[in-house]
Amino acid sequence: MRSTQRTRSGPPDRPAQDPALLRDVALVSVAGGIVGVSFGAITVAGGLPVWVPVVMSLVVYAGSAQFSAVGVLLAGGGPVAAAATGLLLNTRTAAFSLAVAETIGRGRVARLLGAHLVTDETVAFALAQSDPARRRAAFWLSGIALFVVWNAGVLLGALAGSALGETATYGLDAAFPAVLVALVLPALREDAGLRRAALPGAALALAVTPAVPPGVPVLVALAGLFLYGTRGRKRSA
Amino acid sequence: MSATVAVILVLAVGTYAFRLVGPVLHGRVTLPARAQELLSAGAVVLLVALLATGALTEGGGFAGWARPAGVLAGGVLAWRRAPFVVVVLGAAAVTAALRAAGLE
Numbered sequence A: 001m002r003s004t005q006r007t008r009s010g011p012p013d014r015p016a017q018d019p020a021l022l023r024d025v026a027l028v029s030v031a032g033g034i035v036g037v038s039f040g041a042i043t044v045a046g047g048l049p050v051w052v053p054v055v056m057s058l059v060v061y062a063g064s065a066q067f068s069a070v071g072v073l074l075a076g077g078g079p080v081a082a083a084a085t086g087l088l089l090n091t092r093t094a095a096f097s098l099a100v101a102e103t104i105g106r107g108r109v110a111r112l113l114g115a116h117l118v119t120d121e122t123v124a125f126a127l128a129q130s131d132p133a134r135r136r137a138a139f140w141l142s143g144i145a146l147f148v149v150w151n152a153g154v155l156l157g158a159l160a161g162s163a164l165g166e167t168a169t170y171g172l173d174a175a176f177p178a179v180l181v182a183l184v185l186p187a188l189r190e191d192a193g194l195r196r197a198a199l200p201g202a203a204l205a206l207a208v209t210p211a212v213p214p215g216v217p218v219l220v221a222l223a224g225l226f227l228y229g230t231r232g233r234k235r236s237a
Numbered sequence B: 001m002s003a004t005v006a007v008i009l010v011l012a013v014g015t016y017a018f019r020l021v022g023p024v025l026h027g028r029v030t031l032p033a034r035a036q037e038l039l040s041a042g043a044v045v046l047l048v049a050l051l052a053t054g055a056l057t058e059g060g061g062f063a064g065w066a067r068p069a070g071v072l073a074g075g076v077l078a079w080r081r082a083p084f085v086v087v088v089l090g091a092a093a094v095t096a097a098l099r100a101a102g103l104e
Helices: A019-045 A051-059 A063-074 A079-090 A092-099 A108-116 A120-127 A132-160 A172-190 A192-208 A216-227 B002-025 B033-056 B066-079 B084-100
Strands: none
Touching (some): A019 A051, A019 A063, A019 A132, A019 A172, A019 B084, A051 A063, A079 A092, A079 B002, A092 A216, A092 B002, A092 B033, A108 A132, A120 A132, A120 A172, A172 A192, A172 B033, A192 B033, B033 B066, B066 B084
16 A cells, blocks of 8 residues: 555554455454453453443553453452563563554654554554555554454443353454464465574463463563574565 | 552553553664564564464463364464455354364
8 A cells, every 4th residue: 555645643544445454453353342341241240340340441451461460359369469460461562562663653642642552463463564554554443443342342341241141152262363363374474584483482382381470471482583593584674 | 449459550550661662762762673673573473472372271271172273273264365354253163163062
């Protein structure tokens, strides 16, 4: 996609020109919204007041960390363990924010708002695009859509309870890994260096999962970067 | 209740701080091209590790067969260049079908 005019910062003006991207983002948003409903419902069903999942989703905005923190709280693990678990899970967002810093843009508002929208899914959507303009459009489109739908879902779930039942019944837990598969496979397919780094990294993450706290396995996977090599890049950074 | 507020505040501030690292440093610190390249590769490495642990593990243990089977089906579809929607819904459908059939 050409960019007729480069916006200095902030949301791009033409993401709607890519119907395939819109459709993909809509699908992931709907799936995210359903998970949000279940987060709201589980939290309230566990005995916490309605505002807890709602406020937490707005200001923390990190699904896996929220589930974990609430899980620890409801299990009586105490506030320190709950916060530590969530924070450990979110350390990866620092690495992600570095990878998409260029995509987010330089304006102060773009930096401050864009940072809050850095999630696994927005980073995957952005990095799957072929040029900077599309990357920016994908980041902001998926970021805003996911934020709105996730929080709406959480509010609905917190108010309506477990009307949806168990999301595992719909296979939703398989949908999110599949989203990442679909978004990273093209890069893996064309870049042997990435495969050399990512596949052993993932194997290492799996191997250590039983032994370390949640959030640590994916950080351990970064050791795979030592195998990345100096050549084999086809995609520009 | 104040303990819950503290958890939310600490998580929110800490997570936002992590997320600000990139945008704050961008344009202020010039990274060599090699470092930029490693950052992009690192993001992909993280995403692949996330999808692998997300597909296979739950709470530090094995997630059961239904979920990884669904993700694998999605992976095959993606490899055959099926559209994104087909990949994601295909993965969910296979997992849901296996669970409906009694396989966990």
